[in-house]
Amino acid sequence: MTEAVQANPLRAGRLGLAFSAGLVFAAGLVLSGMTQPLKVLGFLDITAITKGPFPGMWDPTLAFVMGGAVCVTLLAFAWTQKLAAAPLFAHQYHEPAVNRIDMPLVGGAALFGAGWGLAGYCPGPALASALLSVDALIFTGAMLLGMLICKTFLSKSAKISN
């Protein structure tokens, strides 16, 4: 392990940076209340907006979280590549290659939305609270199983179509 790190200083940097990014991400999720599924469900409960003066019983918290996050990423994705030709600990930026709006995108997002609305957990908050809440742990276990099932199925169908 020590030898591998010495042989490749990039590797230690990559792992340290990835771990730090995970920590900061978790801090943001916890601070913003997104690890509390009731707050997420309160945002998705849009019809509550009619109950009383605006915003009624609707909880707009998630919109502020998303707004704060996207303000940063708008700047980040507009400027990082102009200021740094290559990432600190990698040779290139891995831009998502797919731009299609297709059935897997919409169908997948719809299934995800249904699961999100049922429990109030999306993948980040579920993982970040998996060691604190039994609910999150059970949800995360089922989520990991669903991911493996879908990965296996997709790789099989890709082999058939090739």
Next chain:
Amino acid sequence: MLANLHPYFIAAIGGILIGLASWLLWWGLGRIAGISSITSEALAAPTHPDTWRWAFLAGLIVGGCLLGQGLEIPTLPTRPLYLLIPAGLLVGIGTVWGNGCTSGHGVCGLGRLSLRSLVAVGTFMAIGMVTVTLMRGAA
């Protein structure tokens, strides 16, 4: 200190931290901070020699565990398995099939001005809202 601030303001600060974490991963490794993709790719190739995905997930889980306790998140009533398990399966299958979740399509995709991600976010937000409304009617 935090207790004196408006909850929406604290939520926005939390959001900014999430954005900064996503930026850190992009600047440092040139990778999109999409939790569902990172998780499912780590699961699908657990022995891949480049272990940055596991390092990121470890930070996320350890950070959530430590900070979640520090801020005294209220403990929630335990919800039934017949709700949590199908919900988890749907989220797992849906995020792999649709190639992203709230972080990949939401935080990063919208920041990259990706139309594909905007469609995904609109879809999962809308279906999430319909689901909550239907569940409320059923309860």
